[in-house]
Amino acid sequence: xxxxxxxxxxxxxxxxxxxxxxxxxxxxxxxxxxxxxxxxxxxxxxxxxxxxxxxxxxxxxxxxxxxxxxxxxxxxxxxxxxxxxxxxxxxxxxxxxxxxxxxxxxxxxxxxxxxxxxxxxxxxxxxxxxxxxxxxxxxxxxxxxxxxxxxxxxxxxxxxxxxxxxxxxxxxxxxxxxxxxxxxxxxxxxxxxxxxxxxxxxxxxxxxxxxxxxxxxxxxxxxxxxxxxxxxxxxxxxxxxxxxxxxxxxxxxxxxxxxxxxxxxxxxxxxxxxxxxxxxxxxxxxxxxxxxxxxxxxxxxxxxxxxxxxxxxxxxxxxxxxxxxxxxxxxxxxxxxxxxxxxxxxxxxxxxxxxxxxxxxxxxxxxxxxxxxxxxxxxxxxxxxxxxxxxxxxxxxxxxxxxxxxxxxxxxxxxxxxxxxxxxxxxxxx
Amino acid sequence: xxxxxxxxxxxxxxxxxxxxxxxxxxxxxxxxxxxxxxxxxxxxxxxxxxxxxxxxxxxxxxxxxxxxxxxxxxxxxxxxxxxxxxxxxxxxxxxxxxxxxxxxxxxxxxxxxxxxxxxxxxxxxxxxxxxxxxxxxxxxxxxxxxxxxxxxxxxxxxxxxxxxxxxxxxxxxxxx
Numbered sequence: 001x002x003x004x005x006x007x008x009x010x011x012x013x014x015x016x017x018x019x020x021x022x023x024x025x026x027x028x029x030x031x032x033x034x035x036x037x038x039x040x041x042x043x044x045x046x047x048x049x050x051x052x053x054x055x056x057x058x059x060x061x062x063x064x065x066x067x068x069x070x071x072x073x074x075x076x077x078x079x080x081x082x083x084x085x086x087x088x089x090x091x092x093x094x095x096x097x098x099x100x101x102x103x104x105x106x107x108x109x110x111x112x113x114x115x116x117x118x119x120x121x122x123x124x125x126x127x128x129x130x131x132x133x134x135x136x137x138x139x140x141x142x143x144x145x146x147x148x149x150x151x152x153x154x155x156x157x158x159x160x161x162x163x164x165x166x167x168x169x170x171x172x173x174x175x176x177x178x179x180x181x182x183x184x185x186x187x188x189x190x191x192x193x194x195x196x197x198x199x200x201x202x203x204x205x206x207x208x209x210x211x212x213x214x215x216x217x218x219x220x221x222x223x224x225x226x227x228x229x230x231x232x233x234x235x236x237x238x239x240x241x242x243x244x245x246x247x248x249x250x251x252x253x254x255x256x257x258x259x260x261x262x263x264x265x266x267x268x269x270x271x272x273x274x275x276x277x278x279x280x281x282x283x284x285x286x287x288x289x290x291x292x293x294x295x296x297x298x299x300x301x302x303x304x305x306x307x308x309x310x311x312x313x314x315x316x317x318x319x320x321x322x323x324x325x326x327x328x329x330x331x332x333x334x335x336x337x338x339x340x341x342x343x344x345x346x347x348x349x350x351x352x353x354x355x356x357x358x359x360x361x362x363x364x365x366x367x368x369x370x371x372x373x374x375x376x377x378x379x380x381x382x383x384x385x386x387x388x389x390x391x392x393x394x395x396x397x398x399x400x401x402x403x404x405x406x407x408x409x410x411x412x413x414x415x416x417x418x419x420x421x422x423x424x425x426x427x428x429x430x
Numbered sequence: 431x432x433x434x435x436x437x438x439x440x441x442x443x444x445x446x447x448x449x450x451x452x453x454x455x456x457x458x459x460x461x462x463x464x465x466x467x468x469x470x471x472x473x474x475x476x477x478x479x480x481x482x483x484x485x486x487x488x489x490x491x492x493x494x495x496x497x498x499x500x501x502x503x504x505x506x507x508x509x510x511x512x513x514x515x516x517x518x519x520x521x522x523x524x525x526x527x528x529x530x531x532x533x534x535x536x537x538x539x540x541x542x543x544x545x546x547x548x549x550x551x552x553x554x555x556x557x558x559x560x561x562x563x564x565x566x567x568x569x570x571x572x573x574x575x576x577x578x579x580x581x582x583x584x585x586x587x588x589x590x591x592x593x594x595x596x597x598x599x600x601x602x603x604x605x606x
Contacts (some may be wrong), residue, residue, distance in 0.1 A: 146529035163575035373454035
């Protein structure tokens with residue numbers, strides 16, 4: 001019986017010739033990533049060795065990556081102290097894939113991992129963050145785990161008792177219309193699947209529209225696969241994956257391309273033609289409350305947020321710059337832009353985008369997670385409405401349960417920022 | 431599980447995210463001693479109930495489908511564990527379910543559960559019996575992959591056992 005991509009990856013990582021959905025395996029981990037919650041991972045890691053005579057020892061420091069992104073620079077003494085503890089732990093344990101708060105190598109973990117070449121097709125990646133699914137964009141099996149599970153990975157080098165997930169295959173055909181983005185595709189899909197439609201399952205992406213999609217767009221769709229409940233989203237590695245890894249991540253040496261067998265067994269197959277796809281928007285307060293933008297156009301907005309691990313890459317900033325160039329952010333609207341990494345920030349600076357943003361009245365922030373989950377900057381006032389390219393709109397997500405968050409593409413967000421109301425970018429004169 | 435009786439202290443709907451269970455703005459707090467006070471911080475009634483100290487351990491929160499969706503933050507589980515709450519939901523999001531097993535939070539998958547605040551529920555191995563409305567509902571077993579961790583008493587204990595086994599194995603004299 002043929003295997004899906006994830007079945008192939010899990011078979012290899014577990015030392016088996018084949019596995020099938022439902023099998024229980026213990027895959028070896030290639031990259032174990034955590035951010036500020038490493039403080040809790042460290043506590044739990046030492047807890048494992050309590051009441052033993054064994055010295056706590058990380059199985060392989062070169063496979064651990066710690067990246068500060070959730071509250072950067074620290075917003076409170078408590079966070080600063082946690083970061084200090086983690087920084088000291090990383091130094092003491094020779095964790096070289098450590099990305100501190102810096103303007104050169106810093107950034108959001110889900111962008112720092114791929115752009116530094118830490119992710120390869122076929123790898124098993126775990127992260128103490130639900131959006132670790134992003135790394136499926138490079139053909140890796142990448143999924144989110146809790147801090148205690150990460151402590152166990154640090155000790156053993158494997159994830160214990162993993163049930164091989166079944167797979168939903170999504171075939172994407174057609175050509176995106178101008179100003180319709182990969183974000184619109186994934187929002188549309190989440191609307192169809194619902195927030196629990198892919199729970200405990202993999203979403204495997206195929207089709208000509210995926211072949212043509214840049215790694216950046218693939219990162220967006222894999223990132224948000226978790227919003228349909230998926231264990232991971234995955235794009236089987238192809239020429240674009242190799243191009244990205246060689247040209248943008250500086251990877252040398254052999255790059256394995258793992259593709260599913262032609263007779264692989266899928267739980268469900270979904271076909272999407274993007275030719276007629278219109279800009280989509282997720283309305284408050286669930287990510288699967290998805291509608292075409294035109295159905296909610298005209299709603300007044302107070303804050304526009306562009307950036308995050310979902311949509312803070314250079315092509316997201318490019319489309320934003322294209323729309324906003326020479327225009328002004330509407331009076332009464334705050335527009336916040338935060339690139340996904342320091343590297344992208346510097347690229348945007350070199351391309352002149354940052355200057356266009358500030359000239360238009362937007363505020364460009366450093367790379368980090370802050371505004372997306374209401375833990376740092378960009379909180380909303382009572383009754384305010386935000387339009388954001390981030391990934392969640394749960395009640396209170398942006399720090400205030402009395403506010404509302406809509407989710408959309410960078411094109412929709414940029415067009416709306418100029419108008420001050422929710423606007424369909426495909427209907428806007430530029 | 432032996433048969434237990436407990437009351438429903440609160441009823442929640444579908445898609446209760448970890449942002450609702452433990453809002454992001456409290457995520458800088460990680461120590462188990464400090465986190466419980468922020469459980470359901472934005473649902474004032476439930477939060478004050480939990481903090482009132484009048485909620486006996488084993489009390490039940492009932493929810494719809496996809497409980498614990500969203501972020502992998504473990505505080506969402508550890509705070510409920512601190513109050514010794516039992517969560518009965520129609521189903522759970524994967525990471526939340528896994529974190530619950532790892533930390534020993536008692537969760538019950540009960541796909542057809544119907545219960546309201548104040549109802550008395552009897553929980554057996556196979557079903558939940560609502561003594562108030564007289565109906566009984568089947569329990570779906572936990573994914574079998576998690577059983578070894580449940581049996582060990584949580585993931586810390588399970589991993590400790592594995593680390594100890596490895597040491598014993600490594601310290602054995604080898605043939606050559």
